[in-house]
Amino acid sequence: MAHITRRNLLVGAGAVALGAATSRVQSQDPKPVGWAILGLGNYATRNILPNLKHCKHTKLAAVISGTPDKAKRIAGEYGLPESKIYSYDDMARIKDDPDIEVVYVITPPGTHAGFSIRAAEAGKHVCCEKPMASDSTECRAMIEACRKVGTRLQIGYRCHFEAHNLEAVRLCRSGALGQIRTIRSEHGFTMNTDQSWHSKRALGGIGAISEIGIYAIQAMCYLAGADPVSVWGTRDKLDVPRFKEVEDVNHFNLFFPGGIQGIGSTAYSWNANNFRVLGSRGTLDAEPGTPYSGHRYRLNGQEMTIAPNNQWAEQMDHFSECVRDPSKPLIASGEMGLRDILIMEAILKSADEKRVVNL
Structure with a gap:
């Protein structure tokens, strides 16, 4: 991997223009991409989970939480069996769950890098909420972790889809x-x-x-x-x-x-x-x-x-399409997240x- 400098990173991120997110392309594979939601705070429960039903290419596959009672309650609300509930401590087990293709990290920023790297090490694609991480060193580690295993990394910049x-x-x-x-x-x-x-x-x-x-x-x-x-x-x-x-x-x-x-x-x-x-x-x-x-x-x-649109469904479906089609450019890439921290x-x-x- 070429060394990422501040200057070439900024130039590269600028080439990823804000896309026409509202014109979705039907995936060649009609099977929805399974997402695990990691972190069940207000943003996840009020904005992400409720809008999964509006997605065309995305479905809920699991929840990952540090609060067992909340995880069990949320899983029940969304029809997930207990086998699809993971804790922060045992999330390495998701490696053996083929239904999980993407992990959406929705936790405080200081924990983003750790959880994102662990998800990548389990062979999963990563969508991470903004800000990407606490510093540029962590951002680079996240990018490298995904590059190493061949998974993709998106940052939750919802305004690019609004x-x-x-x-x-x-x-x-x-x-x-x-x-x-x-x-x-x-x-x-x-x-x-x-x-x-x-x-x-x-x-x-x-x-x-x-x-x-x-x-x-x-x-x-x-x-x-x-x-x-x-x-x-x-x-x-x-x-x-x-x-x-x-x-x-x-x-x-x-x-x-x-x-x-x-x-x-x-x-x-x-x-x-x-x-x-x-x-x-x-x-x-x-x-x-x-x-x-x-x-x-x-x-x-x-x-x-x-006319308003569903920015969260657009954001999730875009990443699901990018998972299905590795040649599809990411609108909000990990490199863009690193650019902003720099x-x-x-x-x-x-x-x-x-x-x-x-x-």
């Missing part, structure tokens, strides 16, 4: 806004307790910039249609216990080829969910821009009407060294 964000990308690509000059984005939420896993570096990863600021970084990249060549950033936090281990407020600039500039902010101490694209011939405002539902988009001040690390380096950092 109708409003897809329309925003179409508008940027079509020239409707003219030449894109600036992309602004703020994403944050208020973390009120130091008991949340978000406040623990070992579980929550870098902090707000990786957990919620990732939406701003992602939006800038897919709206610009490119990867940044350099970054500038700041870091700040309130002097309170919940921010002892993790990042709170980060402001950052991403500099793209062609003069496009991204201006972003993220925090665990205020709420925001928006992006704004400023072009030479028009403006696109999105607030909220990347929610689960309830998007509001305005083109040159006029409210847009965009951008975050460069932002923090910029903040510490008080200079622009090249990628």
Whole structure:
């Protein structure tokens, strides 16, 4: 495997454009791909498991959990026999379960690398929630683990499959806004307790910039249609216990080829969910821009009407199709996840060294 540098990784990730996820191609193999859901927290139980019934190429094959009672209850709700319930401790047994082809890792970010590598070592394809991992070293280890056994790795970037964000990308690509000059984005939420896993570096990863600021970084990249060549950033936090281990407020600039500039902010101490694209011939405002539902988009001040779609079913079916067809390009690859963590690390380096950092 060629050595992955920050620069060639960024260039490679940029080549994977936000795809036309809504135009699914029927798999040559009509058999749905079996997925094991690893981690049964709120996101899994409220957004992933309920939407499996809307998938065309994906089915639930097993659950993997560290909470036996919850696993048994969820398995019962979805008609799984007890033989399809695995624990974190004995998940190596999934290697002998041919019904499981994909493991979807939906746990706190600090555990992503460990679980993803274990799933790959069991010979399974991996879909891992964002952010990909706690640092770029872990990201590379995940990519290598899948490469070694010949399985595929997708990151759970749902906005690449969501109708409003897809329309925003179409508008940027079509020239409707003219030449894109600036992309602004703020994403944050208020973390009120130091008991949340978000406040623990070992579980929550870098902090707000990786957990919620990732939406701003992602939006800038897919709206610009490119990867940044350099970054500038700041870091700040309130002097309170919940921010002892993790990042709170980060402001950052991403500099793209062609003069496009991204201006972003993220925090665990205020709420925001928006992006704004400023072009030479028009403006696109999105607030909220990347929610689960309830998007509001305005083109040159006029409210847009965009039919919603099922972003979770689209995301899962896309990966199932990629599993069935190894030649099918991934829309949200492990390399893209690594790219984003490298951008975050460069932002923090910029903040510490008080200079622009090249990628």
